Amino acid sequence: MSETIDQIFVILKDWIMGNVSAGMRPIFSALLSVVPVLVVFPLLFAFTTVLERKGLGRIQNRYGPNRTGPYGFFQPLADAVKSLTKEDIVPRAADQVVHFLAPLLLVSAVFLGYAVLPVGRNMVVADLNAGVLFFFAVGSLVELAVFMAGWSSRNKYSLLGAMRAIAQMISYEVPLVLASIVAIMAAGSLSTVSIVRAQAGYTGIWPHWFVLTPWGFAGFVLFMIAATAESNRSPFDLPEGESEIIAGYYIEYSGFKFALFFLGEYLGMFATSAMAITLFLGGWAAPFSFLTWVPSYFWFFAKLLTMIAGFIWIRGTLPRLRMDQLMNFAWRFMLPMTLFNIFIAGVWHFMPAGFSRWFVCAILVAAPCILLSRGLKQEKKLQVRTYRFAE
Amino acid sequence: MSSLTGYLLLSALLFSIGLAGALTRRSAILVLIGIELMLNAANLNFLAFWRYGPNPAALAGIMFTIFSIAVAAAEAAVGLGIILAAYRHFKTTDLDQMNSMKG
Amino acid sequence: MTVSFLILATLTIAGMAAAMSLRNLIHCVLALTLGFAGLAALYLYLGAQFVGFTQILVYVGAVAILAVFVIMMTQSAGPMTRPAPASSWAIGSLVAGSVFAILAWAIRSSDVSREILPSETEATVHQIGDALMHRFVLPLEIIGLLLTVALIGAVILAMHEKRETR
Numbered sequence: 001m002s003e004t005i006d007q008i009f010v011i012l013k014d015w016i017m018g019n020v021s022a023g024m025r026p027i028f029s030a031l032l033s034v035v036p037v038l039v040v041f042p043l044l045f046a047f048t049t050v051l052e053r054k055g056l057g058r059i060q061n062r063y064g065p066n067r068t069g070p071y072g073f074f075q076p077l078a079d080a081v082k083s084l085t086k087e088d089i090v091p092r093a094a095d096q097v098v099h100f101l102a103p104l105l106l107v108s109a110v111f112l113g114y115a116v117l118p119v120g121r122n123m124v125v126a127d128l129n130a131g132v133l134f135f136f137a138v139g140s141l142v143e144l145a146v147f148m149a150g151w152s153s154r155n156k157y158s159l160l161g162a163m164r165a166i167a168q169m170i171s172y173e174v175p176l177v178l179a180s181i182v183a184i185m186a187a188g189s190l191s192t193v194s195i196v197r198a199q200a201g202y203t204g205i206w207p208h209w210f211v212l213t214p215w216g217f218a219g220f221v222l223f224m225i226a227a228t229a230e231s232n233r234s235p236f237d238l239p240e241g242e243s244e245i246i247a248g249y250y251i252e253y254s255g256f257k258f259a260l261f262f263l264g265e266y267l268g269m270f271a272t273s274a275m276a277i278t279l280f281l282g283g284w285a286a287p288f289s290f291l292t293w294v295p296s297y298f299w300f301f302a303k304l305l306t307m308i309a310g311f312i313w314i315r316g317t318l319p320r321l322r323m324d325q326l327m328n329f330a331w332r333f334m335l336p337m338t339l340f341n342i343f344i345a346g347v348w349h350f351m352p353a354g355f356s357r358w359f360v361c362a363i364l365v366a367a368p369c370i371l372l373s374r375g376l377k378q379e380k381k382l383q384v385r386t387y388r389f390a391e
Numbered sequence: 392m393s394s395l396t397g398y399l400l401l402s403a404l405l406f407s408i409g410l411a412g413a414l415t416r417r418s419a420i421l422v423l424i425g426i427e428l429m430l431n432a433a434n435l436n437f438l439a440f441w442r443y444g445p446n447p448a449a450l451a452g453i454m455f456t457i458f459s460i461a462v463a464a465a466e467a468a469v470g471l472g473i474i475l476a477a478y479r480h481f482k483t484t485d486l487d488q489m490n491s492m493k494g
Numbered sequence: 495m496t497v498s499f500l501i502l503a504t505l506t507i508a509g510m511a512a513a514m515s516l517r518n519l520i521h522c523v524l525a526l527t528l529g530f531a532g533l534a535a536l537y538l539y540l541g542a543q544f545v546g547f548t549q550i551l552v553y554v555g556a557v558a559i560l561a562v563f564v565i566m567m568t569q570s571a572g573p574m575t576r577p578a579p580a581s582s583w584a585i586g587s588l589v590a591g592s593v594f595a596i597l598a599w600a601i602r603s604s605d606v607s608r609e610i611l612p613s614e615t616e617a618t619v620h621q622i623g624d625a626l627m628h629r630f631v632l633p634l635e636i637i638g639l640l641l642t643v644a645l646i647g648a649v650i651l652a653m654h655e656k657r658e659t660r
Contacts, residue, residue: 098524130544130619137547140555144527147562151520163566166559173555190619394499398540399601401503405510407594412514414586420519420564424526427557428510431533434545442540450625453617454633456537456545457626460552461637465644467557471564472651478568 002293009036009297010122033125037114044304045266046076052312059316079259086255091154094252098152102145103253103260109141110264113271116192120284120297124193131192132184135275136177139230142268143169146239149261150249161248164323165239169230171330176226176272178338182219182345183210183279192275196283205289209282214361215345218369220280222338224310227272229330231265233311235318238326273307274300333372340368398439405432419477419484423470430463502539506532519565527558541616 004011013032020028050065050073057064065072090099116131118124128134143166150162184190187198201208210216229236240248250261277283281303284296321329344364351357409428416422434456441452474484481489509529513522530553537546626634 098521128543129616130547133544133547133551133619137550137555140551143559144524144554147559148524151562159566163563166563170556170559394496396601397499397503398536400598401506401536403594403597403601404507406597407590408507408510408514410593411586411590414589415583416514417582418519420561420568421514421522424522424561425514427553428514428526428529431530431553434549435533435536438537438540438542438545441542447617450617450621453542453545453622454625454630456542457548457622458630458633458637460545460548461641464552464556465641467560468648469644469651471560472648474564475567475652484568 002295006121006295006297008295009120037125038111041114041267041270042263044270044301045263046080048266048270048308049079050075051308052315055309055312056316059313083256083259088255088257089252091252093154095152095154098148099252100257102149102152103257103264105148106142106145106264107260107267109138109145110267110271112138112141113268114274117271117274117278118193118196118283119300120295123284123297127191127193130190132180132190132195132275132279135192135271136173136180139268139271140173142264145264146249149253153249153252155252157245157247158249158251161239161245161251164245165232165249168232168236168239168326168330171327172226172229172236172334175222175330175334175338176230178335178342179219179223179226180275180279181338181342182215185342185345186210186216186349192278192283196278196285199282200285202289207282207285207287207289209280209285211280211282213348214358214365215341215348216280218337218341218344218365220276222334222341223276223280224307226334227269227276228311228314229326231269231272233269234315235321236326237320238323269311270304270308273304273311276307277303328376333376337368337372341365395439395443398435398443402432402435402439405429405435417486419474419486419489420471422486423467423474426470427463427467430459430466434459499536499539502532502535505529506536520562523558523561523565526561527554530554530558544617544619544622 013029016032017025017028053075054064054072065075068074068078090096113135115125116128116135118127146165146169147162150158150160150165153159183195187195189195189198199207199209206212211220232239239245240250250258253261277300284300286292286294286296286299344361347364348357348361351360406429409425409432411425412428413422413425416425437452437455437459441447441450441456444452477489478484483489506529509525509527509532512525513529516522516525530549534546534549534553537549
């Protein structure tokens with residue numbers, strides 16, 4: 001019975017495919033795989049916006065949205081109507097074509113990444129041989145879209161925001177990819193489905209997730225930090241720092257195009273979180289062996305919502321970084337730490353299983369972490385700021 | 392016309408476009424991009440010959456392409472660095488105006 | 495010669511030709527990314543999945559962004575002020591056109607124009623990794639060294655020179 005519920009969507013798809021003529025089958029197969037992704041994740045986005053506003057309100061000791069519908073939960077509907085009916089303003093000096101294409105490229109690039117994310121057992125749009133590489137390749141298209149948006153607006157604030165965003169995304173893309181390499185090494189495959197399969201099985205009640213090893217834990221934390229920076233979330237939200245450059249690269253967008261940027265940003269956050277779940281948290285696997293009867297897609301979305309809650313919590317807690325702190329952190333801490341983590345994963349692989357392996361690897365993770373963060377601290381040379389250009 | 396010929400002709404056309412760009416444009420950045428284009432045309436040739444060649448299991452074409460992409464990336468990084476340094480000196484990226492060798 | 499090949503080839507050529515002929519440098523780079531994406535699709539079409547994704551990651555994600563950064567830093571984003579002299583255009587196009595003519599003639603008259611069936615093998619990531627770690631391990635190490643040298647060299651080239659007076 002639990003098996004049927006677990007596979008219900010796969011069975012449903014097979015049943016529909018059985019009732020379709022052979023010529024239409026490829027089209028129907030593609031539609032049935034893609035349309036659920038295009039429906040479920042935007043709905044999750046709508047749900048997340050209201051959750052985020054309420055959560056942030058709670059953290060800041062206020063109510064958050066509570067006027068539209070029960071407890072304000074229809075707020076996204078009202079927002080959608082608002083953004084669809086707003087006037088779409090394009091600046092006269094803007095590069096019309098590029099200005100129009102930027103949000104479309106952003107959203108389609110983000111959606112492409114979902115093709116390789118396994119949402120449940122046997123539930124993945126495309127099990128590509130080089131799935132993780134595909135994910136990062138289409139992720140790099142986002143940088144281009146951001147630049148197009150910032151440059152085509154012909155606004156110095158949007159250009160500044162775009163340049164900040166690209167500098168940040170490039171700097172953190174390196175640690176993001178390097179942090180994911182440990183999971184790829186351990187699984188011996190670039191296919192997301194194989195990586196999830198490599199983490200299947202339980203010892204006692206505990207799962208074989210990569211996050212439950214020293215290198216996996218370090219890799220997960222580093223991956224999530226880089227993912228936060230990659231999706232321009234607080235505390236790495238310099239590209240849209242309201243107090244400095246108004247709203248960053250999408251100042252000159254209004255109405256539906258602005259909504260597309262907003263959607264793209266949140267979907268990017270979901271996608272990187274889902275990639276972290278796939279790489280380190282066992283994908284759709286249940287956290288304990290006695291909970292395997294719960295459907296696999298439930299576990300995936302439960303993990304995803306936990307990650308989103310973590311993002312909201314961090315956003316409500318930490319202040320924004322400065323640009324030099326951001327870059328120092330990327331190049332002086334994240335990059336050496338991720339490189340060292342790859343070495344630790346190798347040590348783990350070649351040492352005999354047992355307590356000694358845990359001990360050595362835990363020390364190997366902790367020592368460079370402490371040393372590198374010391375190095376960051378010593379950089380602080382506080383002095384009176386001299387304004388060189390205001391003489 | 393076989394498919395291999397199609398790929399080879401496409402690659403020859405891409406090479407010529409890159410060559411034309413590198414010869415006629417005067418912005419240093421575009422000249423560099425033209426060279427990248429020619430490298431890409433060569434990569435397409437490697438892959439086409441790998442696919443249609445007698446011994447695809449040896450993966451020689453794939454390996455050549457991977458190494459070629461790595462070399463092209465290094466070339467682009469160094470080339471753009473040189474353009475930046477030259478811009479600082481000459482205050483232009485126009486190749487016709489970079490005409491003195493004295494530092 | 496299938497329809498999808500023709501579409502991809504047209505897309506690639508259009509992107510590359512636009513990249514080499516547009517006036518605004520930023521437009522050139524954006525058209526170039528279109529061409530690179532078309533090439534990546536052609537690689538996928540040839541069955542080289544890994545190389546196709548690497549192409550997007552390296553060229554669209556890194557080289558194009560790098561070019562954009564240099565264009566912004568050298569303030570050459572606007573349209574070029576003076577067009578190239580006509581003689582340079584003519585000579586360049588003539589050379590490129592004759593190169594294409596010779597290449598096309600060579601391809602048409604060579605052995606490869608007879609029909610060859612494509613092999614059915616596909617290069618999996620596992621095979622590529624295996625080859626990189628065994629047969630091609632020395633080139634791999636040299637490429638790693640080259641990339642490190644290029645990284646350091648680019649940083650030193652692009653670094654601000656220290657000046658005594660402002």
